[in-house]
Amino acid sequence: MSRAASPSSRQSVRGELREREPLSQHTSWRVGGPADRFFEPADRDDLLQFIARLPAKEPVLWLGLGSNLLVRDGGFRGTVISLHGALDGLVSAGDFEIYAEAGVHCARLAKFAQQHKRAGLGFMAGIPGTVGGALAMNAGAWGGETWPQVIAVEAVFRGGRAEWLEPHDFSWSYRHVDLPNGFLGFLGARLRVANDEHGEHERVTREWLARRKATQPVGKPTAGSTFRNPPGDHAARLIECCGLKGARIGGAEVSKLHANFIVTDEGAKASDVESLIEHIRNTVRAQSGIDLHPEVRVVGEPL
Template sequence: MTDAMTADKQTAFVGVRGTIRCHEPMANHTSWKVGGPARYFFEPCNRQDLSTFLKGLDPTVPVLWLGLGSNLLVRDGGFDGAVIAAHRGLREIRDLGEGRFAVDAGVSCARFSRFAAKHGWSGGEFLAGVPGTMGGALAMNAGAFGSETWTLVEEVELVDRAGSFENRPAGSFAVSYRQVDIPPAHWFTAGVFRLSQGRGDEGANVRSLLEKRSETQPIRQSSAGSVFRNPPNDYAARLIEISGLKGLRIGGAQVSMQHANFIVNDRQACAKDIETLIEKVQTAVADHTGIRLEPEVRFVGEHQ
């Protein structure tokens, strides 16, 4: 716990062993590299610690679960609540046998994908290029190259606002394209994923999917991947491109020249630049095509 915490706040977090920082700049924790401060930024060291923190947290303080911040626009005014970042504390992969793996929410998608491929299991290759955590992949039903996270899920473990854990089968969730209905104030702490027996070419498949990405996406620039959901039977990138918006810039944010559904922060953008550009693209695409694009990225926090 840091010195910056006031005495009454320390009382509330009695027994917490992980790190709690106050006024932590969220720009350090999002792939867009923007975002104002979080009131508390908590990194639990394990499940018990997470539970202790949640039990001690004032129930009126909002909670934001953070994966690797790769689908998140945190506004410049920051998040007046507690951010929980579990990628250091919940990071185990357990092999349950016969292609079943229990994977903690903080494990990166890339690590799980490579681990599975290395051990000859197939089905997780598409996750190699998703730059988030497995918890984030569960929350977003992350997908790529025709595959989606929830087709692999058997069951999940969740924690609630009171710090209690429970397991639920995959079938108890309504899941669709980049959308999962999670009960309010519940977060994924782990999932059991079932893969299929591989044919020995999983490592090569991972490499080839990563190559495809680097040819088509600006992966070396700060972004949050696809900004908009693809509308039914179409592609957001195509609609943005035919609306003449590639290269459109506001401040330090630009519609990528390489992939029109990406917005890159290439000149020290603030969150306001990115959000304004998102709104501008939405309006221009609607005017040009009649289709209103809906964001895939999540917005949190306060305007400055």
């Protein structure tokens, strides 16, 4: 059970600060132990002021929708900062740019671009997370990915310093971004778009979403793709060829619809998911010689 943080730790905070917050309530797999501290800022200024008061070596976990994340059953020893419900601004800045704050859901960004007849962000409709999370891992779907669309990003560093940076300040690749020293998270991004007066963006996005609904376990507790695709192949194909569709450990199961998705039942534990991930990796390695690399981030302490 979570509880409000002590009065001293709440000094000058306008958002919600709680202790022992169950992270199973904030992750898409619906598993995970408690965070020592859990902060939901009221707005950008509240967030920066809170960060400025954090101890220099305090472990910090930046959280959006909690997709692409596995928190172990022992929880997170440090402070979790949740942007869900905050930093949700969207602005169409002329014909070739959209500004999105880090807490904006990727699907909402795709719809916003569609409504403003802008192309280039349709792939965002297939990402089950926020703009901040997409930036942190160069998320992608349907052949598109985040960083090629970036004009500039606003990042926050320890001490509460916010700074605008450009793509050349980062090294990024498939589902990976090297982040600067002292980096905590993204506040927002200026994103490149193009005119779509004839609605081609809308048509293609509808087709993608229909395909996603038919081929992925939409609506079930899942973190999205579990593994990165190896060069020249697909993780789902390799997993399926090993006969692992429907494989189960405890309350975690390889989806029968899409082999690169793990779904959880009520009562599942993070250890079930982590054990199933390792079982998949070991089996695929033994049968194909290919080492699958997880796309999901694993944090926290085991019980």
